[in-house]
Amino acid sequence: MVGQGGREHAFASALAATADVVVTPGNPGIAGSTPATATEIDADLYVIGPEGPLADGLADRLRAVGRLVFGPGADGAALESSKAWMKEVVSAAGVPTAGYATFASEPVQRRAAHAYLETLAPPYVIKTSGLAAGKGVLVTDDVASAHSDIDAKLDGTAFGDAGRRIVIEEGMRGPEVSLFALCDGRRAVLLPTAVRDHKRVGDGDTGPNTGGMGCVSPLADVDRAVCAELGALAFEPTLAELARRGVDYRGVLYAGFMLTPDGPRLLEFNVRFGDPEAQVTLPRITNDLALLLAGAAAGELSDEIIVSDDAMVCVVCAVEGYPAAPRTGDVISGLERAREVDGVTIFCAGVGTADGQAGSGGSLVTGGGRVLNVCGRGPDVAAARDRAYQAVQHLHWPGMTYRTDIAAAEAAATAGGNR
Template sequence: MRVLIVGSGGREHALAWKIKQSPLVREIFCAPGNAGIAHLARCVPLAADDIEALLGFARERRIDLTVVGPEAPLAAGIVDRFQAEGLAIFGPVKAAAQLEASKVFAKQLMAKYRIPTAESRTFTTAEEACAYIREKGAPLVIKADGLAAGKGVVVAATVGEAEAAVRRMLVDQEFGAAGRQIVIEEYLRGEELTLLAFTDGTTIVPMVAAQDHKAVYDNDTGPNTGGMGAYSPVPLLTPELQQQIETEILRPTINGLRQEGIVYQGVLYAGLMITADGPKVLEYNARFGDPECQVILPRLQSDLIPIIQAIIDRRLTEQTITWHDHHTACVVMTSGGYPGPYATGKRITGLEQVAAMPDVYVFHAGTAFQGEDLVTAGGRVLAVTAWGKTRQDALDKAYQAVRTIHFDGAHYRTDIGRRGSRLT
């Protein structure tokens, strides 16, 4: 079969890497792809959100399956459009993707179906929001309603920081339309955990858990990013806790959507805080997380393609999904200044040496070719992933590879996975 992957980041590189392993796949295209993906697929210069161009390409090249990586085309309705033309595509429809595309929609759904989450209020004016902040006090979490590439969440330690975040979103319109509404949440204390699940709208099959690291600097300091690294498995997730998450969060979410007339088919991402009162939802994503995808897919023993086909055909219950028992770790290397302004076009070296290292794979997130040179082309540049018998083994291999790779201004956290030691 011919497969088209939509997107250009580390998640899409991981999808291409895993899909390439399937004996069912003859040819892979990626739109627009990146320099790393180009080793696995034919990159096509089409934007991930240019739905009509992607549809035309899928028709012209007789694509058998389209796999959507990023959130923006899902929120824009790419799945609805392809389905209307009778083309097989993996991902939730626009109505289901609202779980990620609108924090307000997600909060309303959770309230209606009693899914545990932080107490919150929604605002459209800075005056009302700031009055609420002064009434509640800090810490608080300020969230832009819409999609903001993982940067629309501010954890405010003080009232002043919270009010500044409100002004950035509602007055300065830093996130454009995504920030026309904001959600202000209570600050939850506990340990974060990401649990993704395959679902066909009825059957739910959880994946192995991961723990993401959002803050840009060590010790979880600095502004939030799209993700600085991850590891799997997470010792915090006991069989009992996983059962609780399935019963109280995953199933009520899918069943609640179905009661609203929305069938959710694809990957459901639940970003959770494990509090003293149990697991609570921090956020939903409507697709594989990034960089969680880069530590989860290397643990997937099963062929991904039959799983995707079963989800599309609503027969996931027929699938047996198996996982490797090894540990995985991913360290993200970013351009200096990210998640703020950063320079691109910096030459990357050391990847040839890393390619010779056992149990290591470098997923490209923001790279391009400049002549014959591989250069940086984004904020998150590389997702250096390794696997081993233990978490520390995987981390040691990943950091050895990171130290071998060089580009001007490269930044990475040095403490990915250390929280796992506290949770053991």
């Protein structure tokens, strides 16, 4: 397992049911973590968690020496590393998506970007084309802020080279939803459950976008039938278009949709499981996950992915100052008591140890912006949410922050059972 965050902890936990798991580089809260690199480890299957190593061609390098890898090559990973190319691919595939235009940092294109913005109505959407760890999107009703964001991105001030090419999209309104499919180069097999992420740092969806402050699955407004409709709309046409372009895509496709009054529209594709979406999805898969991923990697994916009907809610506990200026190095207390809450699993994301030595038995300390993923599981969203927040109350470090409204609307909507 390649990666070091909460997503990789969730993967390692699920895979450990049937396999011996090594995580590189991992973190002190993930069993089996090692400083050895993926190319130094002899494994039957390599699962690459984050988008960075995928875009950098790690899957290609491993496949070149005969390894079985779950994760696309750099060509397929361009769906995420170049939002401009992703929009081109999905438009060619006939997938409904927002109108858009792309611009680079040259003066002529910069002027064209500002002029294009003036043709649009709010909300205004400005995206970095390159990788920005889930934080490269501005959505605003304020046109002056949108103009300033164009300059900050194209200047390289906001996101370095990742922002020197941008995508400006037609603004859309409606609830957002995420779906996942496993792909083996020929087929895309849907995970029949929808997930909703909460990106903004503050309650009520206020403040800047983050990597994700929590999520919930399943959803009352996106049942399994709707999941199937959305999946048919996006996954198979995109996989077919990739194949037409010579891309043998083996890994996960993560589709973000907006359910607009005019019908569903694709917001984006990512080439890895979401974080924290994986934390409420992977534990609910009842198939042998290692066999599923190995089948996709080998081009022989099984026909069906089975997901349990129970619900999961993830609350992300973050540090003071996240996402702009995270404070780290504070001792985490209450972790064992939090883990004792019935139905709760805690995945470690941005953690370190007080003495810097993984596995030394020292206290865990905050080591990144998003520190712990507190996941409650129950027969419905309300029960899962209650368990997650019960566990959060046991946790503490100076300046610990979290949203108090994760899955509140979904809990109310699913009162009496999930669909």
